[in-house]
Amino acid sequence: MSVQAPWIRALGSEELARLRAPPRRAACVEVGAPARKVLLAACGDEVLALDARCAHRGGPLEQGDIEDVAGNDGSAVAPTIRCPWHGRRYCLRTGREVSADGAAVGSWPAQRVHTTEARPDGLYVRLSGAGGEGARPCPSDEFAQVPSAEARGGARLPIAMERSALQALLLAEAAAEDTGAAAGAARADGGPEFVPDEFLF
Numbered sequence: 001m002s003v004q005a006p007w008i009r010a011l012g013s014e015e016l017a018r019l020r021a022p023p024r025r026a027a028c029v030e031v032g033a034p035a036r037k038v039l040l041a042a043c044g045d046e047v048l049a050l051d052a053r054c055a056h057r058g059g060p061l062e063q064g065d066i067e068d069v070a071g072n073d074g075s076a077v078a079p080t081i082r083c084p085w086h087g088r089r090y091c092l093r094t095g096r097e098v099s100a101d102g103a104a105v106g107s108w109p110a111q112r113v114h115t116t117e118a119r120p121d122g123l124y125v126r127l128s129g130a131g132g133e134g135a136r137p138c139p140s141d142e143f144a145q146v147p148s149a150e151a152r153g154g155a156r157l158p159i160a161m162e163r164s165a166l167q168a169l170l171l172a173e174a175a176a177e178d179t180g181a182a183a184g185a186a187r188a189d190g191g192p193e194f195v196p197d198e199f200l201f
């Protein structure tokens, strides 16, 4: 009998609003116990979720570009994410690898996709995979699972320190914006131009 995994809150409402703010963005969060690295990508009204580590060699998909690709069979345009390491492109809806012209590569999803639901208090994710729907092995399984602290040979972090990686990124982004504002003031004074790092795409 198929057992559905529980819904897990991955983002608070403010974090969700930041993720949805233009331009289109993707972020990596750790969900569940044991934790899994999940990519959340805001596409219109939807937030799509799939494993955040590339099935090829584990590249960080949250650092890739979100691009729309039309299917070569005339199917509708689908949002994809392109791995920053070697350029493989994955459909954000299906997890299947696709070529630049929309042709499917392989007959089975390379990236495991997960279900999301926006609620008043934030974004919830239901993981697929072991113990849940879609229990069939997926190539991205090898990279998406976060090793336990014990497996890494270290002590477990306090829960407060295990907060979503997205929150840390948003704080860093806010700091970068502050720095950018300061740089803008410097430019007004004839100082050097400063380009803040992009943490979310």
Ligand code: FES
Binding pocket: 054, 055, 056, 057, 058, 059, 083, 084, 085, 086, 087, 088
């Ligand atoms: S690690 Fe993503 S394409 Fe190679």
